[in-house]
Structures are given as C-alpha cells and as structure tokens.
Amino acid sequence: xxxxxxxxxxxxxxxxxxxxxxxxxxxxxxxxxxxxxxxxxxxxxxxxxxxxxxxxxxxxxxxxxxxxxxxxxxxxxxxxxxxxxxxxxxxxxxxxxxxxxxxxxxxxxxxxxxxxxxxxxxxxxxxxxxxxx
Amino acid sequence: xxxxxxxxxxxxxxxxxxxxxxxxxxxxxxxxxxxxxxxxxxxxxxxxxxxxxxxxxxxxxxxxxxxxxxxxxxxxxxxxxxxxxxxxxxxxxxxxxxxxxxxxxxxxxxxxxxxxxxxxxxxxxxxxxxxxxxxxxxxxxxxx
Numbered sequence: 001x002x003x004x005x006x007x008x009x010x011x012x013x014x015x016x017x018x019x020x021x022x023x024x025x026x027x028x029x030x031x032x033x034x035x036x037x038x039x040x041x042x043x044x045x046x047x048x049x050x051x052x053x054x055x056x057x058x059x060x061x062x063x064x065x066x067x068x069x070x071x072x073x074x075x076x077x078x079x080x081x082x083x084x085x086x087x088x089x090x091x092x093x094x095x096x097x098x099x100x101x102x103x104x105x106x107x108x109x110x111x112x113x114x115x116x117x118x119x120x121x122x123x124x125x126x127x128x129x130x131x132x133x
Numbered sequence: 134x135x136x137x138x139x140x141x142x143x144x145x146x147x148x149x150x151x152x153x154x155x156x157x158x159x160x161x162x163x164x165x166x167x168x169x170x171x172x173x174x175x176x177x178x179x180x181x182x183x184x185x186x187x188x189x190x191x192x193x194x195x196x197x198x199x200x201x202x203x204x205x206x207x208x209x210x211x212x213x214x215x216x217x218x219x220x221x222x223x224x225x226x227x228x229x230x231x232x233x234x235x236x237x238x239x240x241x242x243x244x245x246x247x248x249x250x251x252x253x254x255x256x257x258x259x260x261x262x263x264x265x266x267x268x269x270x271x272x273x274x275x276x277x
Contacts, residue, residue, distance in 0.1 A: 021168065021170065024167065027164070028168040029168070030189075046276040055210065059171075060169065063171040066184060071184075078214035079212060080212045
C-alpha cells in the first residue's frame with residue numbers, strides 16, 4: 001500500500017476485551033502476571049479489577065500498521081502506555097502518516113498511532129515506521 | 134523523600150543478561166495472532182511472518198537477576214519499542230540479550246514509582262548479524 005503524508009491509516013475497532021482473550025494472550029506471550037486475569041490479585045494490588053496487558057494494546061497497534069502496509073512491513077513500533085485497559089473496553093486503533101522518507105533506497109512511512117477506548121481516552125500511543133515498497 | 138531504590142536493586146543496573154536462544158515456531162506465531170484477534174493470513178502457515186510485537190514472547194528459560202517480585206505494590210509497563218531490519222519468520226533462530234540500562238524513581242499521583250529500563254538486542258544466528266533491538270521500560274508502583 002502507498003500513502004502520503006497526511007493520510008490516515010484504515011481504522012480498526014477491536015471486539016470488547018474479554019477475560020478469555022487475556023488468558024489466551026497470557027499463554028501466547030508468556031506473561032502470566034495474575035493482575036491480567038485474576039480479580040482477587042488485581043484488587044489486592046490496588047487495581048479496580050483485572051487489566052489487559054499493555055503489550056496487548058501494543059499488539060493491536062501492530063495489527064493496525066501491518067494491516068495498513070502489509071504483514072512484515074512494520075519496521076519499528078514505539079509506544080507509551082498511558083491508561084489502563086479494562087474488561088469490556090472497546091479499543092479503536094488509529095494512525096496517520098506524518099512523513100514519508102527514503103531510507104536504503106526504499107520509501108518509509110513514519111506514522112503517529114494511538115489506541116483509544118470507548119470514552120475517547122488514549123490508552124496507548126506512539127510512533128510507527130513501515131516500509132511502503 | 135527516602136529513596137525507594139534499595140542497594141540490591143540499584144546494583145542491577147548495567148548488567149547484561151543472555152544471550153538466550155529462541156526458535157520461532159509457526160504454531161506459536163499463530164497462537165499469538167489468535168490471542169490478539171488478528172486474522173491476517175500472513176501469520177498462519179509453515180512460513181508465517183511474525184506480528185510486529187512477537188518478540189515479547191522471547192523469554193529466557195531460567196530466571197535472570199531482576200527487581201524482586203515483591204518490590205512495590207504493583208508492576209506496570211511504561212513504554213516499549215521494537216525495531217527490526219527485516220520481518221521475523223517461522224524458522225528463524227535468534228540469540229536474545231538485554232541490559233538493564235537505567236533504574237530511576239519519580240513521585241506520581243498514585244504513589245512513588247521506580248522505573249527500570251532494559252535494552253534488547255536480537256542476533257540472527259544463521260546470518261551471524263544483529264537484526265533488531267528493543268527497549269522495555271517497566272515500573273513498580275508503591276501505592277499511596
């Protein structure tokens with residue numbers, strides 16, 4: 001896919017966060033921190049209940065860029081985790097191309113990316129670079 | 134404010150860990166994509182491409198020196214970066230190492246925070262060259 005500076009990436013709306021997804025992600029990623037699927041532990045640690053892995057929302061942003069540019073074309077992802085993701089949250093993934101530059105003779109898109117919850121709160125945001133050719 | 138960073142934790146900074154070897158398996162890549170809820174067919178099959186954050190699955194089999202689990206009230210993730218010169222694929226064999234580059238503290242609204250920064254390096258074993266890196270900043274919160 002080819003984009004120009006100012007273009008938006010096709011938006012993706014994820015299914016509501018379900019506990020089974022957090023258990024699947026724990027198994028697939030190897031992050032078995034109980035705060036992600038055991039309410040008792042989460043509350044004992046000062047949280048309101050289980051929270052999604054930050055890395056799951058980063059993986060969602062990887063889905064955004066690999067879907068927009070093609071699988072394997074995301075060269076770099078850098079994010080800050082800014083808000084917690086709770087069960088039932090509906091996360092929307094957005095991105096925009098800030099710049100297209102040439103690197104090693106190839107066109108590289110530099111994008112701003114963010115994951116936003118149903119209340120419009122930014123939970124994860126950062127920058128991505130993806131090859132366009 | 135008294136420092137939350139004990140001498141034991143401060144001593145972790147600057148240490149390199151690894152390398153440990155990982156082999157990318159098609160089944161593990163598919164399960165990761167399934168968990169993310171990403172239906173992209175490129176992540177499925179014998180020659181699957183790995184999703185951009187698949188490197189989060191690279192974990193050493195043996196425990197490494199790290200901030201003790203009971204340090205603070207809750208462990209959270211502050212920021213993360215991955216960068217690769219080429220996409221990872223099923224069949225790749227990588228040597229992974231990381232260095233704890235910095236440990237520092239801040240006072241936040243919800244309590245004192247201790248940040249731990251780690252930098253990763255990924256070596257393609259067959260090519261014998263570095264193919265990527267990453268940065269992981271975690272934090273431990275001491276609730277107010």
